[in-house]
Amino acid sequence: MTDTRTKTPRERYRTQVRAEIKEHAWEQIAAAGASALSLNAIAKRMGMSGPALYRYFAGRDELITELVRDAYRSLADTFRTVAGAGAGADLAGLAHALRAWALDDPQRYFLVFGTPVPGYHAPDDVTEIASETMAVILDACAALPSDRPAAPFDAHIEGHREWAAGHPAAPAVLRRALTVWTRLHGVLSLELAGHFTGMAFDPARLYAAELDDLLER
Structure with a gap:
C-alpha cells in the first residue's frame, strides 16, 4: 500500500x-x-x-466491489491474527472471532454472506481474498483429530472441490469445514436478521453450543 x-x-x-x-x-x-x-x-x-x-x-459495481473487497480483507486479516496468535489456526478461536466480526458490523456481514446483489459478480481478486478465509478454516479442521467414517458426501465433494481453491485437505476435512461454515453462518445470519428476537434465549449460548457440538464431532 x-x-x-x-x-x-x-x-x-x-x-x-x-x-x-x-x-x-x-x-x-x-x-x-x-x-x-x-x-x-x-x-x-x-x-x-x-x-x-x-x-x-x-459505476455501482465498482463501488460494491470496493466494499466487498474491504469486507473480505477485514475478515481475512481477523482470521490471520487469530491463526498467528497460537500454534496454527484454532477452530474455536476462529469461530469466536467470526461472531465478533459479524456483530461489529452486521451490514458488512450481510454484504458478503447475505443475499447476493442482483446482477453483481465479484472479480477474481475478491474471490481469492474470500478463499483465504476458507483456507484458514480448512487448516483448523485438518488439525482436529477425527475418526469419522467415510460418508457418501465425501466422494461427491472430492470431485467438486473447486471452492477449496487448491487446498490439499482430505474429503473428510472438506466436509467438516463445510459443516462448520454452514452451521455457524446459519446461527449468525438468523441472529443478525433478528429472528431470535422474542425467543427468550441467548444467541451467544446457542452459537457456543453449536461450536461445542462441531468440535465434539
Whole structure:
C-alpha cells in the first residue's frame, strides 16, 4: 500500500473522497440494502454532480466491489491474527472471532454472506481474498483429530472441490469445514436478521453450543 506521506495533495484528496463515498454507500446499504445502492444519490448527499462522482467510481459495481473487497480483507486479516496468535489456526478461536466480526458490523456481514446483489459478480481478486478465509478454516479442521467414517458426501465433494481453491485437505476435512461454515453462518445470519428476537434465549449460548457440538464431532 502506498504511504500517504508520499502521495501528492491530489492523490490524498482522491483517497479522502473515495473514503467518504464508501461511508455514504454503507449508510445507503444499512437503510435499503445493497441492491438499492445509487451513486447519483450519494453524489447528491455530497453536493457533487453525478458525472463528478463517477470520476472516483466508474459505476455501482465498482463501488460494491470496493466494499466487498474491504469486507473480505477485514475478515481475512481477523482470521490471520487469530491463526498467528497460537500454534496454527484454532477452530474455536476462529469461530469466536467470526461472531465478533459479524456483530461489529452486521451490514458488512450481510454484504458478503447475505443475499447476493442482483446482477453483481465479484472479480477474481475478491474471490481469492474470500478463499483465504476458507483456507484458514480448512487448516483448523485438518488439525482436529477425527475418526469419522467415510460418508457418501465425501466422494461427491472430492470431485467438486473447486471452492477449496487448491487446498490439499482430505474429503473428510472438506466436509467438516463445510459443516462448520454452514452451521455457524446459519446461527449468525438468523441472529443478525433478528429472528431470535422474542425467543427468550441467548444467541451467544446457542452459537457456543453449536461450536461445542462441531468440535465434539
